[in-house]
Amino acid sequence: TEEYYFTDVVHFSSIKKLFSLELGITASSFLASYDGVVTAGVDFTRIGIEKDVDAGVITVTMPGAAVLNVDIDPDSFRLYEEKSGLGNPISAADFNSSLVELERSAEEKAIERGVLDHADENARVLIRNFVAALVEEGRYTVRFAAE
Template sequence: MKKLSGRVVSVVAVLATVALVLVLVRPAIFERGERTIDSTSIGGEFNDIAQLATEEYVYSSVGKFDDEGLRLLNVRVPFTGKNFLVSYEGKVTAGIKDAGQITVDVDDAAQTFTVRLPRAEVLDSTWTEGSSEVWDQTMNPINQIKVEDVTEFVDSRREAEKQKAVDDGLLDRAQASAEELVRSHAKALIRGTSMEDYEVKVESAT
């Protein structure tokens, strides 16, 4: 029985060696199988939106994913870690999330036309399609890079870039742009009407 097992192992090893030699010497013998990408829709619906985007933050960055892997007695075990380096571009958009919350108050006695705006919010944070490029990644058969690793990296970087945009004043700029945009539209709206001489005021929620 042991001899038979040994022969089987030997045969498998020989076949694997022959296959490797053929790949190196006569690569034309082997052909890649067909690659198929498919999807199935499991649901979809239309939703009304009334967003008013007034400012965007465009960025170009490099991010790194690093998983140390296993540690033994506080010492990193070789060949158990994984990492990759990615450059990417994207943008963070801000403005009025629901334009339906914008209200208008006309005071004929005071001759004022007042528009009230909600506070600006981050509307979206996206990567530019096709902009990402992998510069360095480990090829570790023990702890391979998985789809979940890439997804986690993308989500974390997208959130980090959004926070950086907010810290750099994105929302304040979006609010100011919204006020100026609404003011110019309000003046155009009442031009040529009985309210043409009314004072246009724009107020933002606190």
Template sequence: VMALIYTKKTASTSYQTDGKVTQIGFENIGELATQSVTTTSVRVETKDRKLFNISIPLTESKYIYTYNTNIKAGINFSDVTWSLGDTEDTKHNIYVTVPEVKTLSADLDLDSFKVLHESTSIFTPITLTEHNDALKQLTDEALNDAIANGLYDKALENAKTLLSSFIYQVYPSDQYDIIFSESVKK
């Protein structure tokens, strides 16, 4: 018994982490981010053992936490096409086709992480794979909520504003009208 008491007093917890980058890949992009949104999500992960569909006491693991998700939407700038009107009636028109708005990034803000509740059962621990799946689901739900609340519509409107600004630097706004159309979704 004395050895256990002595060991408990001198034993400590050790946490270590190590890693290295194993691959780097660069690619040219022509993305124009035109709208960003930050969402805050609360996530609950639970896992327990059941017998006859009834939870067995002392077997529940449960995490409740929040994360912010930073989402950016925009267009592929290299897919923008434009042309000047080619008839007497349209010679002062500039026709611009804007590509479909897409999500450029949806990233968890790791610094925003807050634990609201954490309990772990040795009988049913939540695995890293399950936790990773929960984080993917959190990000997907944040993205879907952002889109449902107008992310793509706002990104398209701002893309048109930015493109107009670029074009009117070369073609005076008092002499030309810009007529936008959107690429058909593929």
């Protein structure tokens, strides 16, 4: 597995309209931050192994890494600014939708910064070391193939 730690700022705003006119006194918003971690890894239950004794090759077929979890630490919540407009209070649903967006954004950033590539490499190192402990050293070459 590989973990990507993040701190992110969430901004939410809502304003009521009358026809197409925005009513400024109804503007509600909040600005907050959260810490969290994105975890990525390989599903080892889908790994296949084939041994070619004559060629001295062990081929490991494995799926690519995937994001397993996005965990936001609720204790890290910091509210920097909150404004409730007239007749437009901030609701639990507003906070919840901001968390959903935060999770999506954190996952995208983690992938952009290579969390899946690092998880793939960690899995290859682990498997290569495991195979090396089971077979005679130098007798087999370990090759990886995509599932």
